[in-house]
Amino acid sequence: MPTIPWTIPPDRKPGAAHTSGTNPADGAIEVMASHFVLTSTRHTVAMLRSAMAVRRAVLAAPGALGVSLVARPLRREYWTLSAWTDRAALDAFVGDPRHREAMRRLGPAMARSRFVFWRPRASAGAPTWAQAHEHLAAPTD
Secondary structure, three states, rough: OOOOEEOOOOOOOOOOOOOOOOOOOOOEEEEEEEEEEOOOHHHHHHHHHHHHHHHHHHHHHOEEEEEEEEEHHHHHHHEEEEEEOHHHHHHHHOOOOOHHHHHHHHHHHHHEEEEEOOOEEEEHHHOOOHHHHHHHHHHHH
């Protein structure tokens, strides 16, 4: 499966200022990247279905600025990249029923997972996969 490119919610204009977060003076947004490795390829169909459901949920979520997905099913690896107006919007999305169901269903199928967060200025534009991989590769504290 190829990369699903950066997609913005249908109600958001490209390039619009995104400074409605918790610290509007600095114009920062909240970005999250994740990397998942499944225990077995037998979980591939469930992972892809869940990933697409969660992607649709992100695009409908308040505060979502965009989302992208990379799937490498034969390697059992998946990456997500999303941006939010602020951490509160991201945290609220974690409670979305579609996200919670995906976590419940796929949690036992994960060999490992990693999540990273950073706060670039909104004026920097959409986060890139190069930035995501750099943050994911950085040592943990």
